[in-house]
Amino acid sequence: xxxxxxxxxxxxxxxxxxxxxxxxxxxxIFVLALVLPFPWHRxxxxxxxxxxxxxxxxxxxxxxAAPARSWTGRLRGSVNRRLPLxxxxxxxxxxxxxxWVYVFGVVSIAALVWVVVSGVILAFFGPQWWHVSRxxxxxxxxxxxxxxxxxxxxxxxMWGQYWGAGWRHGRATTWMxxxxxxxxxxxxxxxxxxxQQNFDAQWIAANAKDAINxxxxxxxxxxxxxxxxxxxxIVLLPLGVTLLVVLHVVQVRMRGVVRPIADEPAPxxxxxx
Amino acid sequence: MSRRHWDKATYYRGxxxxxxxxxxxxxxxxxxxxxxxxxLSAVLSSPDVPSETIQSWARADAVDFVTTAAxxxxxxxxxxxxxxxxxxxxxxxQSWGPLHPQEWGGVHQPVDPTxxxxxxxxxxxxxxxxxxxxxxxxxxxxxxxQRADWLDRYTKALADAKEQDGKxxxxxxxxxxxxxxxxxxxxxxxxxxxxxxxxxxxxFYQTDYTRPLLFMADGGHLSGLADEQKLTGDQWxxxxxxxxxxxxxxxxxxxxxYQVAPFNRDxxxxxxxDAANADLxxxxxxxxxxxxxxxxxxxxxxRDLPRWIPVHRLIWRRDRAAAEVPRR
Numbered sequence: 001x002x003x004x005x006x007x008x009x010x011x012x013x014x015x016x017x018x019x020x021x022x023x024x025x026x027x028x029i030f031v032l033a034l035v036l037p038f039p040w041h042r043x044x045x046x047x048x049x050x051x052x053x054x055x056x057x058x059x060x061x062x063x064x065a066a067p068a069r070s071w072t073g074r075l076r077g078s079v080n081r082r083l084p085l086x087x088x089x090x091x092x093x094x095x096x097x098x099x100w101v102y103v104f105g106v107v108s109i110a111a112l113v114w115v116v117v118s119g120v121i122l123a124f125f126g127p128q129w130w131h132v133s134r135x136x137x138x139x140x141x142x143x144x145x146x147x148x149x150x151x152x153x154x155x156x157x158m159w160g161q162y163w164g165a166g167w168r169h170g171r172a173t174t175w176m177x178x179x180x181x182x183x184x185x186x187x188x189x190x191x192x193x194x195x196q197q198n199f200d201a202q203w204i205a206a207n208a209k210d211a212i213n214x215x216x217x218x219x220x221x222x223x224x225x226x227x228x229x230x231x232x233x234i235v236l237l238p239l240g241v242t243l244l245v246v247l248h249v250v251q252v253r254m255r256g257v258v259r260p261i262a263d264e265p266a267p268x269x270x271x272x273x
Numbered sequence: 274m275s276r277r278h279w280d281k282a283t284y285y286r287g288x289x290x291x292x293x294x295x296x297x298x299x300x301x302x303x304x305x306x307x308x309x310x311x312x313l314s315a316v317l318s319s320p321d322v323p324s325e326t327i328q329s330w331a332r333a334d335a336v337d338f339v340t341t342a343a344x345x346x347x348x349x350x351x352x353x354x355x356x357x358x359x360x361x362x363x364x365x366x367q368s369w370g371p372l373h374p375q376e377w378g379g380v381h382q383p384v385d386p387t388x389x390x391x392x393x394x395x396x397x398x399x400x401x402x403x404x405x406x407x408x409x410x411x412x413x414x415x416x417x418x419q420r421a422d423w424l425d426r427y428t429k430a431l432a433d434a435k436e437q438d439g440k441x442x443x444x445x446x447x448x449x450x451x452x453x454x455x456x457x458x459x460x461x462x463x464x465x466x467x468x469x470x471x472x473x474x475x476x477f478y479q480t481d482y483t484r485p486l487l488f489m490a491d492g493g494h495l496s497g498l499a500d501e502q503k504l505t506g507d508q509w510x511x512x513x514x515x516x517x518x519x520x521x522x523x524x525x526x527x528x529x530x531y532q533v534a535p536f537n538r539d540x541x542x543x544x545x546x547d548a549a550n551a552d553l554x555x556x557x558x559x560x561x562x563x564x565x566x567x568x569x570x571x572x573x574x575x576r577d578l579p580r581w582i583p584v585h586r587l588i589w590r591r592d593r594a595a596a597e598v599p600r601r
Binding site for chain 2: 001002003004005006007012013014015016017018019021022023034035087089090091092093094095096097099101103106107109110111113114130131137138140141142143144145146148149151155160162163164165167168169171172175176179180183186189190193196197198199200201202203204205206207209210211213214215216217218219220222224225226227228230255256259260261262263265
């Protein structure tokens with residue numbers, strides 16, 4: 001596997017076969033997600049009738065019974081109103097959440113969990129460990145492939161949300177945070193590639209410095225400085241990605257899943273909260 | 274896109290809600306992705322081509338090393354003439370119209386290749402080496418024009434240099450003390466000493482590889498290895514990886530620009546853009562495209578495409594009939 005990869009050369013396009021396979025797999029997954037039936041999705045006849053009866057209010061906890069005059073009480077009240085657990089962890093979804101396209105987001109999160117777990121273990125043993133031990137190399141491989149899966153499914157999730165226009169009906173910031181996660185993920189991966197301490201890292205750093213310096217960013221972001229890149233990669237940037245993902249999930253849960261384009265609510269049904 | 278804020282209960286009025294176990298879905302996703310990642314890791318491992326050192330460079334291609342070192346000594350290398358953030362040169366400074374961000378950033382990691390890559394390591398190596406001490410004294414005592422004359426002739430002679438018995442041999446000529454200085458620097462590099470000297474500062478711990486990487490990047494050895502692995506800029510290198518592994522495929526659009534005009538033109542560019550300032554122009558373009566992606570919900574046309582190209586009918590194809598079931 002360490003031998004140079006075969007490449008496909010077509011006009012000005014030059015692409016490695018592994019990259020081509022990866023992109024082909026992505027496209028295949030997206031098409032399959034569109035056409036394959038979702039096994040847990042019930043047919044129209046099997047669905048229960050519509051029930052517009054409001055859910056019974058949950059019993060108020062003792063702490064919320066007293067007037068919330070303190071800062072703590074006000075914060076608790078605000079969180080309770082905006083993010084009740086029934087909204088954060090609902091056990092019912094609209095009938096149309098029954099397509100493989102809806103799975104891409106949760107698979108991205110699952111891959112991110114493996115990225116973080118393997119990254120924490122790699123960071124614990126230090127940046128040299130994976131070069132000198134089989135266990136370390138295996139852990140680095142888990143990190144490498146889970147990063148690839150994270151990006152594959154994050155891009156598929158974005159494709160799905162784009163073609164479903166997931167930003168409709170007050171969800172624009174959810175889309176925007178999602179794109180920021182993608183960009184932050186790219187920067188995190190970039191610092192990770194530079195922090196590998198192998199030939200790939202050397203070349204990427206030496207080659208990327210010109211673009212970074214050309215924009216003036218090189219004044220405070222030096223890709224040739226391993227210490228800076230490693231610190232950013234294992235602390236600040238993953239923390240940023242994780243917090244943004246948490247924010248993104250909370251946004252999705254707060255607003256719920258957007259309705260199908262062909263089944264949008266009538267404008268007069270809308271009210272301001 | 275509507276900017277209207279929807280009350281959730283109103284938003285879902287008439288929509289049937291069905292049981293859906295989000296936690297079970299996440300656990301299943303964790304298990305399945307975990308198995309896939311473990312299998313890929315066990316079967317394919319991950320890329321790890323060992324790093325190059327100045328020692329390995331000097332041993333693998335002594336002529337390239339000495340040619341690069343002579344360029345550093347003459348102040349003619351890419352690093353010596355680079356500009357911010359390393360020094361006051363202008364060789365790699367990019368600008369586009371009124372944009373001069375590299376100059377605005379200023380010098381923040383000062384590097385003096387002549388002194389730091391060549392002269393200072395030789396001064397440390399001269400202990401116990403009277404020939405080198407004499408050569409350095411001769412070089413120090415010579416006028417700038419004399420030094421430039423020696424280096425110019427020596428650099429031209431290096432074009433036909435050969436490596437014999439671990440030494441770089443050039444045709445005879447008046448090169449002053451330069452050949453001996455370069456021979457000693459090559460010896461220090463081959464022993465591994467120069468790797469340490471280029472990282473050295475007055476601190477014990479080191480994590481900054483700016484100097485040795487700049488030195489290596491000035492030579493042809495590193496880029497030659499990168500070329501073999503299809504990693505250079507004109508080979509879509511940003512999205513490639515060493516070995517037979519997928520790389521950063523998500524950088525496809527970023528690296529695409531470098532393959533087409535005017536970004537790959539050495540001269541005769543378009544709107545003030547050519548290869549000399551391609552990095553800056555590409556970053557600006559990608560910044561604009563990224564902002565467009567962020568603000569898709571607000572951009573007419575871009576936000577309407579999903580309605581015009583109805584992929585959504587595939588996503589929600591089984592649900593149109595279900596939507597028409599009467600309410601309780």
